[in-house]
Amino acid sequence: MFATLSDRLADTFKHLRGKGKLSEADIDATAREIRIALLEADVALPVVKEFVAAVKERARGEEVSGALNPAQQVVKIVNEELVTILGGETRRLRYAKTGPTVIMLAGLQGAGKTTLAAKLALWLKDQDKTPVLVAADLQRPNAVQQLQVNGERVGVPVFAPAPGNGVGDPVAVAREAIEHAKRTLHDVVIIDTAGRLGVDAELMKQAADIRDAVQPDEVLFVVDAMIGQDAVTTAQLFLDGVGYDGVVLTKLDGDARGGAALSIASITGKPVMFASAGEKMTDFDLFHPDRMASRILD
Numbered sequence: 001m002f003a004t005l006s007d008r009l010a011d012t013f014k015h016l017r018g019k020g021k022l023s024e025a026d027i028d029a030t031a032r033e034i035r036i037a038l039l040e041a042d043v044a045l046p047v048v049k050e051f052v053a054a055v056k057e058r059a060r061g062e063e064v065s066g067a068l069n070p071a072q073q074v075v076k077i078v079n080e081e082l083v084t085i086l087g088g089e090t091r092r093l094r095y096a097k098t099g100p101t102v103i104m105l106a107g108l109q110g111a112g113k114t115t116l117a118a119k120l121a122l123w124l125k126d127q128d129k130t131p132v133l134v135a136a137d138l139q140r141p142n143a144v145q146q147l148q149v150n151g152e153r154v155g156v157p158v159f160a161p162a163p164g165n166g167v168g169d170p171v172a173v174a175r176e177a178i179e180h181a182k183r184t185l186h187d188v189v190i191i192d193t194a195g196r197l198g199v200d201a202e203l204m205k206q207a208a209d210i211r212d213a214v215q216p217d218e219v220l221f222v223v224d225a226m227i228g229q230d231a232v233t234t235a236q237l238f239l240d241g242v243g244y245d246g247v248v249l250t251k252l253d254g255d256a257r258g259g260a261a262l263s264i265a266s267i268t269g270k271p272v273m274f275a276s277a278g279e280k281m282t283d284f285d286l287f288h289p290d291r292m293a294s295r296i297l298d
């Protein structure tokens with residue numbers, strides 16, 4: 001087990017008595033501990049550096065007050081900075097003013113998109129929405145069927161190309177799905193798109209073509225929280241190639257400390273909106289920056 005940042009800082013400050021500003025030596029020692037804690041949480045190095053610099057700056061100006069000991073005070077600063085970068089308040093979905101709200105999912109194969117699509121559909125259904133799932137991942141042989149199985153589990157219809165029609169055109173499927181949703185009065189359309197194991201130009205273009213064709217209200221980048229350092233590169237490539245409004249972290253039930261969340265939010269400036277944490281369809285919730293901050297620190 002790693003020591004928590006609070007424990008580390010309590011140790012760093014145990015010599016410190018009395019009040020006044022923290023000394024430069026104390027601030028340096030603090031910075032070192034924060035750096036180690038963030039690296040252990042798998043936060044990307046450039047993000048760690050920027051973060052530590054910001055905390056140092058704030059710590060310099062702080063008076064050591066009576067209410068909190070120096071360690072608690074630094075933990076408070078770190079926590080506040082983490083929450084700010086992670087998006088502050090939870091960012092809510094933006095619904096279309098007229099017609100169905102279109103949500104498009106993008107991300108690498110295996111990120112958990114298909115599972116997430118069904119979880120999101122269930123979550124929306126519980127809020128009295130009438131979602132429809134769209135199988136626009138026509139690349140992976142079982143993707144359509146997997147979405148159909150998941151759709152059935154959550155009681156949400158799936159719009160998919162008729163079987164036996166060859167590979168099919170995902171852009172056309174997405175477009176038709178929206179017309180279908182309008183006709184059948186579904187108010188949210190969730191489009192599952194193809195992902196490959198590695199980022200490739202063809203995949204990016206396909207996702208960008210779907211985006212251009214359907215003009216989604218929200219594009220969500222779905223990313224496996226376990227991928228740690230790689231999250232930054234992938235997140236940036238999808239941002240440049242497809243663009244997105246928010247991030248969904250999956251597999252948070254694993255032992256990842258959540259560093260990917262901080263790295264992605266910091267580098268892309270996009271809010272993490274949802275957290276998916278398990279194989280059950282109900283293992284899904286809005287992302288709470290404050291809870292993630294504690295997870296990164298503890």
Ligand code: GDP
Pocket residue numbers: 107108109110111112113114115116195250251252253254276277278279
């Ligand atoms: P896709 O290729 O992006 O559509 O990914 P899938 O939805 O097929 O998920 C890939 C694998 O990860 C499957 O075995 C899922 O059961 C699993 N998975 C998805 N989300 C989660 C999650 O939140 N926690 C865990 N433990 N496994 C997940």
